[in-house]
Amino acid sequence: MLLISLPHEIDEKYVKRIADLVHPMEVLVERDILNERVPIDQIEILITYGKQVNADTLDLMTSLKWIQVFQSGVELIPMKELQKRGILLTNIQDFHSIPLSEYVLSMLLYFTRAIPKYKKSQTVREWNRRELDGEIYGKTVAIFGAGKIGQVIAERCKFLGMNVIGVNTSGKRKHHFDDMYTMDQKLEVLKKSDFVVLLLPATEETYRCFGKKEFQAMKDSAYLINVGRETLIHTDELIESLRAGDIKGAAIDVTDPEPLPADHPLWEVENLILTPHVAAVTERFFDRAIDKVALNWEAYKRNERPPYYIDLARGY
Structure with missing residues (x-):
């Protein structure tokens, strides 16, 4: 299962793009990772900006294999905790x-x-x-x-x-x-x-x-x-x-x-x-971002290193 957990609304057309990309994997959208409607132990892929990603949450996400940060910055991600668990981390670049x-x-x-x-x-x-x-x-x-x-x-x-x-x-x-x-x-x-x-x-x-x-x-x-x-x-x-x-x-x-x-x-x-952190966010943001997620997904499903892979030891 793939969970999209972003702090803002995401248009249904973009959710559909992601769902089509990872089909037949189930896609769930929920701002709060810890919401009771989220089967947290079944999440394999998490799309997030990084909020709520901490050691306690990761302990509950026993099926998690990949965190896709939906921006370039990964400073909210606890790198050492991902290292312990062997979780892949990617971001998206080259579109800002x-x-x-x-x-x-x-x-x-x-x-x-x-x-x-x-x-x-x-x-x-x-x-x-x-x-x-x-x-x-x-x-x-x-x-x-x-x-x-x-x-x-x-x-x-x-x-x-x-x-x-x-x-x-x-x-x-x-x-x-x-x-x-x-x-x-x-x-x-x-x-x-x-x-x-x-x-x-x-x-x-x-x-x-x-x-x-x-x-x-x-x-x-x-x-x-x-x-x-x-x-x-x-x-x-x-x-x-x-x-x-x-x-x-x-x-x-x-x-x-x-x-x-x-x-x-x-x-x-x-x-x-x-300005409220909008310099890189225009009407074309989501299409461009999902294009980059798609590149990471294609590598992930082939068990290859994604193009926007983050080295957990280096932090970038």
């Missing part, structure tokens, strides 16, 4: 580059062409031409995370005439970047960047790798865009730096915690735009 690159470009232009200013002027019916807007042409964008998605964003930025810096663990040159640096050189990169885009995964090394020291190293005219993981940023120090004017503004699509509580101070930061 289009929506994420469009999101990043929209934020670059949103800030540079001063959209908030004009919306405010419209609200008070003011014909405001006092200040000239900037351009992204010739500006420098640093992309932390130079993998496949980072390379697509870099390509789009190059097309618009930007200077593009890439940052990864090795500093090895990647396509579409003008220069490459290592994470050890991040302060040097921040000092020269007009925009900083975060795409890094959630690991022990990247936990809160952007805090007060990094924000103060940035230009006071620079903008931060986080479409990576919520744990990359020290939230309280971001709020402090935005209010102090250490950086000019930020756009973040991921927050710690999620969902963001209504009384959280992030909501009140004027030079910040918040």
Whole structure:
């Protein structure tokens, strides 16, 4: 049996696509893995984002062979517990580059062409031409995370005439970047960047790798865009730096915690735009995601290593 356990509604047409894919295996949809209607000891395949996957739940899932995470991030999965039980873990990759690159470009232009200013002027019916807007042409964008998605964003930025810096663990040159640096050189990169885009995964090394020291190293005219993981940023120090004017503004699509509580101070930061973890989720998300699940399924049923296999020892 395959269980689809996601925290949101999934259209019946997508459930049917998955059911057709794994036929004749039975498919069940239930947000709560522990719901009494779920025959938990009969679940062979689990499609999830990772919530409720813990040692206690896994102890009950005696037939579980494969967890398919329905996104790229696998930080919620207890890797060591899967290792003990010999459970396969896969994610889905190589389909976020289009929506994420469009999101990043929209934020670059949103800030540079001063959209908030004009919306405010419209609200008070003011014909405001006092200040000239900037351009992204010739500006420098640093992309932390130079993998496949980072390379697509870099390509789009190059097309618009930007200077593009890439940052990864090795500093090895990647396509579409003008220069490459290592994470050890991040302060040097921040000092020269007009925009900083975060795409890094959630690991022990990247936990809160952007805090007060990094924000103060940035230009006071620079903008931060986080479409990576919520744990990359020290939230309280971001709020402090935005209010102090250490950086000019930020756009973040991921927050710690999620969902963001209504009384959280992030909501009140004027030079910040918040989106609810939707940068990669567009009207085409489910079709693209299921296409990737299908590739993993074809390998799984042949007892082969799936293309989006996660090494449990390494965590990615």
